[in-house]
Amino acid sequence: MGLFDRKELNRLLHRHFRPLAAQNIHDMKWKKFFYRKLCEQDGLLVCRSPNCDVCADKAHCFGPETGNRLTWR
Numbered sequence: 145m146g147l148f149d150r151k152e153l154n155r156l157l158h159r160h161f162r163p164l165a166a167q168n169i170h171d172m173k174w175k176k177f178f179y180r181k182l183c184e185q186d187g188l189l190v191c192r193s194p195n196c197d198v199c200a201d202k203a204h205c206f207g208p209e210t211g212n213r214l215t216w217r
């Protein structure tokens with residue numbers, strides 16, 4: 145999407161998808177959050193654990209997002 149950083153993505157999601165974005169109360173990484181919501185909606189559970197607090201993958205779903213942003217040429 146060419147956004148500069150996570151803050152810009154946060155602003156975009158809260159501006160245009162506020163009810164959905166407001167559900168990310170623990171600041172989960174957005175892609176993980178969307179997958180989690182889809183799983184909840186369809187009754188599927190692809191996570192290793194039903195509870196994030198005891199999940200071995202928690203570090204992958206929460207915390208800072210680092211890396212280079214994609215640029216379009």
Ligand code: SF4
Binds near residue numbers: 191196
């Ligand atoms: S922390 Fe674990 S349970 Fe929570 S969304 Fe990530 S993979 Fe699923």
